[in-house]
Amino acid sequence: MPSHEALSALLDPATTVLLTVECQQGVVGPDSALPELAEEARSSGALANVARLVAGAHESGAQVVHAIAERRPDGRGANRNARLFRAAARLPVQQLSGTTAVRVAPPIEVAEEDLVVRRLHGLSPLAGTDLDALLRNLGCHTLVVTGVSANVAVPNAVFDAVNLGYTVVVPRDAIAGVPSEYTPAMIRNTLALVATVATTDEVLGCFKPLRPS
Template identity: 40%
Template sequence: MEMQRGVVGDLTKFPELVAACTRHDVVANAARLLHTARSAGLPVIHCTAAFRPDRAGSHTGNCPFIVSLLKDPDHMLEGTPAIEVIPELRDDGDLESRRHHGFSPFTGTALDMTLRSLGVSAVVALGVSLNLGIPGLALEAVNLGYRVTVVKDAVAGIPEDYAQAVMRNTISLLATRASTADLVEAWK
């Protein structure tokens, strides 16, 4: 979820989120988990976000956070390096589901149909952020009938005490929580 160059990579506008990811080895854990998933024949889908330069297809005035982001007219534009998945996590066989509005990856995208066409009934979520994206992903996936696991050492949010509270008080009600090591062992 949103492990993109303009979010947690070299082109970020969110240095505090990058620092949280670094402190918790989020990228390294995600890379290890995705490598293991691919080796086990499991599909990897990167849920990404982008805006068109004209903002068509995006709700731009209904959310204070989006309003503040879009004060930068070049923020996360289609066709720019900022929307690319960070290199450590990319593989040619991976799929991508991009959205142009909102904070969760299911609404208004082909993600649900893609998962169903692949025979997927369980979703493993990692990435950012525990503030909005990961809870939105988990809630929508549960509402659509998927079993959800959130990888507790491959997610981050800021401030970190709030992120941990979301894991304890929200994610725990929606999803199984597992470590990278737990899943790597299960998928071997």
């Protein structure tokens, strides 16, 4: 576990961005296309912890970015080169652009200053999107990765961020995957090798609220 001093050094709000990954209604909401994942995200407390982190980032002045996965109704530009994509195309709930399914899910609150990055293809919020350019323009050094799933999108985001030169912090209780026992094993054996693993409370302890002007 990182010391408070070491974590605080990484989490300067001026150079830290909090990223929520696929925390959208069609994924983690009550009408999810993936009900098992949605239940795990909620019952584990991960989604509530993401909401707490977003609120803390807003209070401290750290930038928040929401990464949303969606597809056009005609499927143009979407991947078809893996079983995951073909299965997703047959689900009863589709992550279609402009629908409720691709809105950020409660209890996460989206502020006016938040950025939303949408992707029509692939597995990662960083590969082939505007996110890297936005992070660099924001002066981001540290990326805090939260959301779902620990199976696919979250590790993709972490690896891509590390490959692009960002320092990554993963709050282990603010990500979820299925089955439930997979997430801690993946964090311990994979993400801990490339990212700083902390808890939601530890990250929030480093997000100092802005002083009133």
